[in-house]
Amino acid sequence: MIKLSKQNHILFLLIVGLLAWLVPGGGHFILNEKKRAIIIFVAIVTTFCVGLYAGSIGVIDRVNAKPWYVAQIMNSPIVAALDPLTATGNYPVYGRPNEIGQIYTSITGLLNLLCIVNAVYLAHLHRTQTGGD
Amino acid sequence: MLFISLIFIEHRQGGTKMSAVAFVIATFTSPENISTNPQSMLWLLPLVAAIAVVYKATKVPTIKLGPFLKEAVLLFGSIIVFMIVTALVLCVLAWLITE
Numbered sequence: 506m507i508k509l510s511k512q513n514h515i516l517f518l519l520i521v522g523l524l525a526w527l528v529p530g531g532g533h534f535i536l537n538e539k540k541r542a543i544i545i546f547v548a549i550v551t552t553f554c555v556g557l558y559a560g561s562i563g564v565i566d567r568v569n570a571k572p573w574y575v576a577q578i579m580n581s582p583i584v585a586a587l588d589p590l591t592a593t594g595n596y597p598v599y600g601r602p603n604e605i606g607q608i609y610t611s612i613t614g615l616l617n618l619l620c621i622v623n624a625v626y627l628a629h630l631h632r633t634q635t636g637g638d
Numbered sequence: 639m640l641f642i643s644l645i646f647i648e649h650r651q652g653g654t655k656m657s658a659v660a661f662v663i664a665t666f667t668s669p670e671n672i673s674t675n676p677q678s679m680l681w682l683l684p685l686v687a688a689i690a691v692v693y694k695a696t697k698v699p700t701i702k703l704g705p706f707l708k709e710a711v712l713l714f715g716s717i718i719v720f721m722i723v724t725a726l727v728l729c730v731l732a733w734l735i736t737e
Binding site for chain 1: 669672685696
């Protein structure tokens with residue numbers, strides 16, 4: 506019984522982490538932290554869109570800018586969905602717009618990673634404090 | 639309904655018809671013209687604001703508009719001041735090395 510509870514707990518943490526990655530703020534939303542979730546969603550999505558606006562979707566480049574891509578993918582799986590579009594090389598971007606676009610989109614990815622970790626930690630605290638484990 | 643009607647608004651651009659959605663999507667397919675002048679450093683301000691807001695959203699125990707805004711603005715100011723101080727120190731170092 507205790508083992509099953511632990512498995513449920515881990516599954517719950519995984520679901521929270523996955524939700525937080527799928528939609529920025531989603532992990533906090535499921536934990537009933539709605540204000541926090543809205544703030545995170547608006548801040549991350551807006552900043553990500555500003556990055557894409559400045560540098561175009563060409564800043565998502567899995568081949569030539571792999572380290573940046575690793576950070577960008579933390580935003581959401583949408584980044585992976587955009588990747589085939591940009592892999593064709595139809596959206597070239599160089600110079601300052603490229604730098605600004607990459608910095609914006611990558612920093613928002615790392616911020617979302619912070620939010621994912623925070624949501625999972627909060628989920629763990631909620632469960633342990635309510636006697637779930 | 640308003641959103642749907644906005645989607646189907648058609649703009650006339652250079653003689654060709656373009657829907658509002660296509661226009662918005664098109665803005666994300668070509669980069670902005672950003673030169674390498676000192677003014678381009680202002681692009682860091684929205685990013686710092688986002689960092690301050692998201693970081694504080696994960697840190698404060700309860701979200702209340704007044705205290706939250708105060709904390710976020712304080713962090714925003716701290717980051718900007720630290721960056722200015724760092725930039726000044728680097729400028730002085732560069733000046734000392736090149737003189």
